[in-house]
Amino acid sequence: MSERDVNLKALFLGPKSENKDVYTKHLNRLFEDHSEWRKNYHPEDQPIIKRDDFKAEDFAMTSEKVEDVLTQLSIKLRSKSLPWHSPRFLGHMNSETLMPAILGYFAAMLYNGNNVAYESSPGTSEMEEEVGADFAQLMGYKNGWGHICADGSIANLEAIWYARNIKSLPLAMQEVAPELVEGKTEWELLNMSTEEILDLADKAKDFDLIKEKSARGCGQKIAKLGKWFVPRTKHYSWLKAADIIGLGTENVEEVDVNELFRMDVELLESKIRANAEQGIPTLGVVGVVGSTEEGAVDDIHKIIALRDKLAKEGIYFYVHIDAAYGGYARSIFLDENYDFIPQDQLHAKYMEHGVFLNEETQWPSDDTYQAFKAISEAETVTIDPHKMGYIPYSAGGIVIKDTRMREVISYFATYVFEKGMDIPALLGAFMLEGSKAGATAASVWTAHRTVPLNITGYGKLIGAGIEGAWNLHKHFENKEFMVNGKKVILHTLVQPDFNMLDFSFNEEGNTDLKVMNKLNHDFYEEASYVNGGLYDNDFITSHTDFAVPEYGNSPFSYVERLGFSRAEWDKEQKVTVLRACVLSPFINDLATFDEYMEKVDAAIQRKLERIYNRK
Amino acid sequence: MSERDVNLKALFLGPKSENKDVYTKHLNRLFEDHSEWRKNYHPEDQPIIKRDDFKAEDFAMTSEKVEDVLTQLSIKLRSKSLPWHSPRFLGHMNSETLMPAILGYFAAMLYNGNNVAYESSPGTSEMEEEVGADFAQLMGYKNGWGHICADGSIANLEAIWYARNIKSLPLAMQEVAPELVEGKTEWELLNMSTEEILDLADKAKDFDLIKEKSARGCGQKIAKLGKWFVPRTKHYSWLKAADIIGLGTENVEEVDVNELFRMDVELLESKIRANAEQGIPTLGVVGVVGSTEEGAVDDIHKIIALRDKLAKEGIYFYVHIDAAYGGYARSIFLDENYDFIPQDQLHAKYMEHGVFLNEETQWPSDDTYQAFKAISEAETVTIDPHKMGYIPYSAGGIVIKDTRMREVISYFATYVFEKGMDIPALLGAFMLEGSKAGATAASVWTAHRTVPLNITGYGKLIGAGIEGAWNLHKHFENKEFMVNGKKVILHTLVQPDFNMLDFSFNEEGNTDLKVMNKLNHDFYEEASYVNGGLYDNDFITSHTDFAVPEYGNSPFSYVERLGFSRAEWDKEQKVTVLRACVLSPFINDLATFDEYMEKVDAAIQRKLERIYNRK
Known part of the structure; x- marks a missing residue:
């Protein structure tokens, strides 16, 4: 291993908040930096919120309200969010996001630059220019x-x-x-x-x-x-x-x-x-x-x-x-x-x-x-x-x-940028949106500066997901579950091109496509908020349908491989599959993978049993 | 004052970080809530980042890199951001943002919901639905x-x-x-x-x-x-x-x-x-x-x-x-x-x-x-x-x-929402964008729940800006500055409809529009990053041009009031004005206003002197 390669385990809070201490330290330092920056802008200026203000009755009331609302917020977030930090979550494109990206966003949000105009965001506009150059380099654009x-x-x-x-x-x-x-x-x-x-x-x-x-x-x-x-x-x-x-x-x-x-x-x-x-x-x-x-x-x-x-x-x-x-x-x-x-x-x-x-x-x-x-x-x-x-939502990009x-797409607004003006990072004139968070640029910038866009950085991170999907493909392909005396077999769509694995369950011998589709939709319901819950769910995945209106007959080759006839396909016109996006940076490691797959297999077994017991 | 009215001073960090302690307390509590939530999702699961991992050489290297990059980030933010937290900043539409909004964003970013689909963000999707209902109520839509x-x-x-x-x-x-x-x-x-x-x-x-x-x-x-x-x-x-x-x-x-x-x-x-x-x-x-x-x-x-x-x-x-x-x-x-x-x-x-x-x-x-x-x-x-x-950037809205x-604008994507599906907050099918931060919804939701959208809440907050602009109009209108023996007079564009005041300087007796435009552009340069600096600037404002291509001859009435002829207008075809958006929640109070205007007046005097001394 080269000395310059990143260690992924130092970049995330971790599924069990293993890096909580260092995260807390950085968080407080960045907030401290901002608070003292405010205070020291013209240190001769007096505080505006004064000792007597803190004592006012309505000050206390408003403070209590802030606290109460934040408590409600935390309750809602903890009870109605997805536990994508765990390898038990193998569904939508969600996972841990990078510690430097979250901290970068938080810090820059305090300064609240608007990257539509350099004038409103000199620091974060320059960061976005650098990020744009990173993207161009990544794509091989000279x-x-x-x-x-x-x-x-x-x-x-x-x-x-x-x-x-x-x-x-x-x-x-x-x-x-x-x-x-x-x-x-x-x-x-x-x-x-x-x-x-x-x-x-x-x-x-x-x-x-x-x-x-x-x-x-x-x-x-x-x-x-x-x-x-x-x-x-x-x-x-x-x-x-x-x-x-x-x-x-x-x-x-x-x-x-x-x-x-x-x-x-x-x-x-x-x-x-x-x-x-x-x-x-x-x-x-x-x-x-x-x-x-x-x-x-x-x-x-x-x-x-x-x-x-x-x-x-x-x-x-x-x-x-x-x-x-x-x-x-x-x-x-x-x-x-x-x-x-x-x-x-x-x-x-x-x-x-x-x-x-x-x-x-x-x-x-x-x-x-x-x-x-x-x-x-x-x-x-x-x-x-x-x-x-x-990076946390929302951050898209175009190169x-x-x-x-x-x-060909430029517009100039007097108040934010003068045409021909020589400023280092003129962004707002050349994009579809207007006002935009400097914090997003800071978030991406902080991530890019920590994790290089090559095999020493993002290559390793993305490789972990690809290898995780590779491991999962091997683990799932033709796996058998015995449920109430029936054999349920797990089939995978294709050897993944990337880090996503699609799969479906079918009962051995079943040649009725509708029955298979129902089984997979039932499984999805157990493995999602619909029936399975969120925080109390032991395995979460997502699903999709490959249906004729969108896909034509392209999915038939998969359906055929599973033993269904063309007549079944023409009748049902869709196949329901489960969909696991493997973004976890940690299940490339076979020891971790095996440890968690034992839990995942047991969860799948329980879910299938619940479905069959309802029949 | 009604008991239910918010106290604005309890809602912001404050120009001198007066509310730093309570802010820090909430910040750490929200982070603690999240960290423990992670850990307690299937408490029987083992940590993935283990004791030995922390000791690895490349773990230490990556940790140091994270710290170094965050330090660079903080330096860039502190040296290249606008000090809009101070009443010395009267320019672009930037100011303090609400403490509950920033904390709400931060907390929800840790859970990183994607509001394009209920499935990926049950909690924050519901918050966005509530915010949408708030907007509709605000506009009087039944x-x-x-x-x-x-x-x-x-x-x-x-x-x-x-x-x-x-x-x-x-x-x-x-x-x-x-x-x-x-x-x-x-x-x-x-x-x-x-x-x-x-x-x-x-x-x-x-x-x-x-x-x-x-x-x-x-x-x-x-x-x-x-x-x-x-x-x-x-x-x-x-x-x-x-x-x-x-x-x-x-x-x-x-x-x-x-x-x-x-x-x-x-x-x-x-x-x-x-x-x-x-x-x-x-x-x-x-x-x-x-x-x-x-x-x-x-x-x-x-x-x-x-x-x-x-x-x-x-x-x-x-x-x-x-x-x-x-x-x-x-x-x-x-x-x-x-x-x-x-x-x-x-x-x-x-x-x-x-x-x-x-x-x-x-x-x-x-x-x-x-x-x-x-x-x-x-x-x-x-x-x-x-x-x-x-609210911090970026958060727009439509009602x-x-x-x-x-x-008429709906589209349905199989993987995120099924047409006709009965879920409580189906957002993604009905908007121009796709993936979007649940954190933004949480930020706005937290603000709305703390600060009601009526005269007891946002009405007070926005009233503070309107009254601040009213105070500024009275203070600036026809104000005179003696600079190198010349009298420079401050003119205001109109009595503001809202919380923005446009104004311009003209030297007494000057009837050359080009000269006035240059004076105001020079002033803008002194009162912005161009010549005046950011953190080291003692008064910051913004500027705009009212020019014939955009405005036709509408601005002539203002130019005429300042003593310029129609011929001057037809020749110059634009008037440069300075633009102060009064968003500070604190300069409605006349004591604070007067205290800061003394500083602003002195800063204006210094800037005008620098301009005149260069001539």
């Missing part, structure tokens, strides 16, 4: 830029805003400065690459006027831009985004996924070509790195290769990577110098740095490796610090490949 | 609903999304279920009221299909919806919103403001009528309650009266109130039972509850009173807890008048 936003849905919306405005620029150029695009047909205008468009924008005399005539000014141009492709495994925010951005959900085309739940890129190609033959352009394609329900990683390298191939034929589409979930995992491929590690050196590096603890953990697949590598070729990437960044892109 | 969002820009975008999708429904009905709108012309379809449309939606057999054919599905329908009116004083987010939502900025019409910086409603009427004559409908009108640069309150009652008048003539527009800034101030008009206080009882109530301390404070004007009252007639309202809610409206 001239990139990034910022924090509310969440992945907003980042995705901002990405389609970028795509829409950029793609409509050539139409505006033709109106305002036709010399820039002389001789081009409308089809050619709608199939220019982002780079070509930005190069032309650089040459334009009055770019502001061109912007005004692009989709941002003339909404009617949106209708010409064509289709937006997403895989069936898309996050639902893509439909919302197409609605909001004025494209309309009718212009979203969903591409079937293969048996690994990755977008079928050959099918994508045929759809794009079929549209092109009808004169319909492709606005853009979304590749998903870490699908929400399966943790699947689309073959980004194949999407990029398709883009490059079609570009030679005069068809160009924008590529956005929705790596809200998987974005931070690119750090597992970067060495101490942030260089992408050659594939044949990966395993040795992982063992050297303790990214994986077990020699047998064989991750990633070739495709997953190539997919992460190719992210650097996309125009934009969504990355959520509040997912695999182990752009070419800083020049910012101009 | 069947309303609300939620927290990232900020005012997002709330405004969500509002125009509502307006766009609702207004396009009748066109979709004509396609999908023509019997619903039989015999209506396209003009009539585009001028149906929100209530009529929702009533028809209730009757529709397949509303999902109608939704699909509305603007959300078919972006091309947006082009038919017409114009979106905003006052010149609009927040710049309205241009962004029109861009994003696919309307295009070309469909935003700006209405001049009068000498009080309130929208000229007569002009609005004539613009709407002129458009109607050309067959162009009006999608909606934004009334601003608390303009960002002036704190002006539009005459909402006149906008509502115009809407009702035109509705009788077959012209209907959606009304949105952008009360991001002023929304919480509606609590100053609500009595202990949340009833709107009759105008003739206001003054007595204010004195009784200590909303104002000084008999001479005469607020509100008739128009401001009527404007706040009429908010209850609008379709949607933006309200930012992180502004006048004294809708009729819960049925939610369906």
Whole structure:
């Protein structure tokens, strides 16, 4: 183990609050720092709340009320929150968050900067600029830029805003400065690459006027831009985004996924070509790195290769990577110098740095490796610090490949930023949101400075989850439970691309899909707040349905493997699965894993018995 | 003073950290509660971080790194944050935030609920539902609903999304279920009221299909919806919103403001009528309650009266109130039972509850009173807890008048919420964002439960700022400073509608507008980070420009009052003013006010001298 690698156990409060003392120490120091900072701003100024004020009757009453309400708050939080700090929780994308991130948020919240304007937040605005640079480096962007936003849905919306405005620029150029695009047909205008468009924008005399005539000014141009492709495994925010951005959900085309739940890129190609033959352009394609329900990683390298191939034929589409979930995992491929590690050196590096603890953990697949590598070729990437960044909610993020892109979505407000003003961190003019917490930037910054975005830091943290999922896959696959004399078998969806494992129970011999779906939904109810409780629940997981309206027939290969007929699938049209996102930083270790799996297995047994006893 | 009125001095840490002890006590208790909650979840489970782990060399290294980074964070925060806790800060919309709000955020962040789904956040989702109900009550909505969002820009975008999708429904009905709108012309379809449309939606057999054919599905329908009116004083987010939502900025019409910086409603009427004559409908009108640069309150009652008048003539527009800034101030008009206080009882109530301390404070004007009252007639309202809610960033909010409206923007994601599922707080399906911090809801909830949204709570808090601005207006108006033998006079823009005072310096006898603008910009630089510093600055304010491209000639009346000719205005085309948002809860008290104004006056004198000595 290299001396510079982080030790994950020093970064979290811990499932049993093992690091409580040091946490308390930091917490009080940061609060002390702030309190004394306040007091020492013009130390000659008198206190405003004076001795007599403390003695007032209504002061005591208000103080008591504050205390009472905080007590109620604590009761509500303790009785109605999820115990995701324990390895008994293997469900939604929740887990421990980083101690430095929570403390960073808390400290910065006291100073309450607003990162919409440098003037209101010099310190935290600079932190956000640094975080944006971290993101760009993580994605392999040489001239990139990034910022924090509310969440992945907003980042995705901002990405389609970028795509829409950029793609409509050539139409505006033709109106305002036709010399820039002389001789081009409308089809050619709608199939220019982002780079070509930005190069032309650089040459334009009055770019502001061109912007005004692009989709941002003339909404009617949106209708010409064509289709937006997403895989069936898309996050639902893509439909919302197409609605909001004025494209309309009718212009979203969903591409079937293969048996690994990755977008079928050959099918994508045929759809794009079929549209092109009808004169319909492709606005853009979304590749998903870490699908929400399966943790699947689309073959980004194949999407990029398709883009490059079609570009030679005069068809160009924008590529956005929705790596809200998987974005931070690119750090597992970067060495101490942030260089992408050659594939044949990966395993040795992982063992050297303790990214994986077990020699047998064989991750990633070739495709997953190539997919992460190719992210650097996309125009934009969504990355959520509040997912695999182990940052508390809400912290989303977006990264752009070419800083020049910012101009197509920029607005300037007199009171917060003057156009052309030379300040170090001008954020507010270049994002969808307005006011935003400097504390979020401080939280992410503190985490990044403590945990580097390479294999010595986040790589180790994310590796722990991937190895945990690997362990879980091995443990769950074909596991048998005897319940009231029946054999219930646990099946896993796929070997995970990332740190999520989907699974389902089926009774041996059952070929009725409805029965299996009910069993898994019943199990979910036992393993969630619905029937199982929260604090009093001994194993918690989440669930999802793969149904025809969203997935088409892609899930049939799984259903078939479990012994169901095509007729059953066509009748039931959905399969209910359980879904475990393995974010715990501690169950990569086999001793801990085994200790907890004994408890989890016993809990599963109890839950199944409760279900069968009700029958 | 009623026994139930809050004492503001017990609600904040205080400019000199006067309440540090009690703050520290609560902070540690909340952290203790959480730590022990973790430990006692299945107390039989073993610690995962063990004695030997603490002794590891890399554990110590990582711990030291955490400490070092937190030290760097604290240094950055203390050296690069604004000292808004002091009355020496009279600038941007920043000030102390409520102790219960900060503690509530901190506590809930430890449990890290995600309010997109009830399943991930039972406790904080319920808090957000309660907060939404508080908002609806505050606005006087009987069947309303609300939620927290990232900020005012997002709330405004969500509002125009509502307006766009609702207004396009009748066109979709004509396609999908023509019997619903039989015999209506396209003009009539585009001028149906929100209530009529929702009533028809209730009757529709397949509303999902109608939704699909509305603007959300078919972006091309947006082009038919017409114009979106905003006052010149609009927040710049309205241009962004029109861009994003696919309307295009070309469909935003700006209405001049009068000498009080309130929208000229007569002009609005004539613009709407002129458009109607050309067959162009009006999608909606934004009334601003608390303009960002002036704190002006539009005459909402006149906008509502115009809407009702035109509705009788077959012209209907959606009304949105952008009360991001002023929304919480509606609590100053609500009595202990949340009833709107009759105008003739206001003054007595204010004195009784200590909303104002000084008999001479005469607020509100008739128009401001009527404007706040009429908010209850609008379709949607933006309200930012992180502004006048004294909540830390980021916390925006939106309120809708009729819960049925939610369906036009709803999306359902399998993994977080099942359509039709009966859970108490289904938030995620009905908002623009996705994942969001439960901590924000907890923060606002804790504040609302401690500080009621009426004259006993927020009314007092906001009253303190309004009275502070009233005091400042009186103190600044025509104040003279002798600098190097020249007389520099301080002018105020208007008697504030709210708690913001704009002002500018001019040298006696100067009639060159450029010279005055430079003086004020120089002053701003001295009174901000640019030249004046932050922690070492003795008076901090903000600035803005009223320039022709945004304001037209509306600011000329102010410029004229200061003695500048029309020719000067036409030449310079802008006036630079300084901008003080009075959020301090403590300078309503005249003793405190006078004590600090002595310091502020001296600081102004020093800054002016520095400017003049450089000349």
